[in-house]
Amino acid sequence: MDPFKQMGDWKKNLDHFFGESFWGEFEGIIKPAIPQINLYQSDHELLCIVNMPGLDDLYQIDIYVDYATLELKGTIDLNQFGKTAVKEEILQGVFERKISLPFPVRADKIKATYKNGLVFIQLHRLISETSRKNKVNVRLLEDD
Template sequence: MDPFKQMGDWKKNMDQFFGDNFWDEFEGIIKPNIPQINLYQTEHELFCVLNIPGLHDLEKIDIYADMATLELRGVIDLEFGGGQVIKEEILQGAFERQISLPFPVRSDKITATYRNGLVYIRLHRLISETSNKRRVNVRLLEDE
């Protein structure tokens, strides 16, 4: 007897009782986040690898970088429609994910490529050439 099938049956019963939105709070705990990512850091760069199998149309993935956040949106669709699912370990479906980055990145210097089911994203550290540091003038208060 497959314990995961029993869990699937249990989830269906809970969906009927609590409603589909009940499970939104458990996203990432019960089901791992998609897409799966690896994030690597050097002194001035970040390198992110996303696992997105079966991506045929590169316009179906959106990647945004906003300061120290990387946003990912898209769909993983394996395009297999035959038969009943017996075992499913390759996660698929629509995804929306935000990844916190260890430092702010330049939005004008990001590259992304796709090969063999993996998206490679290179991000560069934002190093401001202008400082926001301002000198504070000290005034002498006259004795009253």
């Protein structure tokens, strides 16, 4: 008997019993979201730090900002082909993640930089109510 089919049947039965949103609450525990982020807030600014190990090409990540949502799309790929993994704790793969921001942000004042495996996205509070989705370019931050 196929264990994955059994697991699917088990999940379906729990969904039926507890409701369809039951597993949604455990999604982050069972499969953590990638990329990992830290979000810091001050009165008028936000700093989002995104964990992006092995970023060789700045076009491997797309960053979009739409009013009070930050959207990240891309791939984390550590390129270790030809080797067998003994232990893997660094999450990798294709991702698409939307982060709700604590307040709307300005589309004209966004800065994204990359250094030492981290993308730093600086956002500023929006005062007016007009907004549209904007793509953010990432630039390489050179060592001093």
